[in-house]
Amino acid sequence: MQVGSETGRPVEAGRLPRDMAVGFVILLFCAVAYWVSLDIQKAPAALAQNVQPATFPRMVLAVIAALTVLMMALGLGQPEPARRAPKIIMLVTGALMVAFVMAFEALGPLAAMFLFCIVMPLTWGERFTATLVLYALGFPVAVYLLFDVLLKVHFPPGVVEGLIDKMI
Structure with a gap:
């Protein structure tokens, strides 16, 4: 179903929606960064103050991943403008x-x-x-x-x- 000459659903054009492609790349980055954070050493209890050094980066990665999944979900079924070269x-x-x-x-x-x-x-x-x-x-x-x-x-x-x- 074509909504106009400038927009259409990417699936009908035989390509992955832009939000999905970018989302997969961001999720892949989050997965690799999380895997790298597994090497962060635990701090001694006296220095940790209830928060381990890996906690903050993992929380940031979780927020990025959650917002990425939301972006991907909201982009499903939406018309997408025709792709143009960047200005x-x-x-x-x-x-x-x-x-x-x-x-x-x-x-x-x-x-x-x-x-x-x-x-x-x-x-x-x-x-x-x-x-x-x-x-x-x-x-x-x-x-x-x-x-x-x-x-x-x-x-x-x-x-x-x-x-x-x-x-x-």
Whole structure:
């Protein structure tokens, strides 16, 4: 049953619905990650505080898997738009995310976050304004204060972190 020239049921076209294909890949990832989490050693009772180290990643994987199954179930029987090649902006966004990971390693997390917070909105058409600069400065500072200062989870040293350490 064709609902229009642009939509139709994937099963009738002889292919797996997009939500099912993506869902199977996500579930496979969850299964592999869960299997890897079986190697996480148990902490001694005095250090565990009622929660073992593997508990959090397994809970996150369970939530991801449950939401994936829900996505797959809701997608059954739904018309699906005809598949098109992704827009160039999506490819550029993916390239910027890869560049962010490389900048994270080379420059450090704070400088990389600042650059990402400037470049990504500009790529998507946002104008260069004072608000954008405040966001690009404020977000890495907030992340630094939350993790490094409050939670004592220290970032790997980078350009900005080296300057902060010299000032302190």
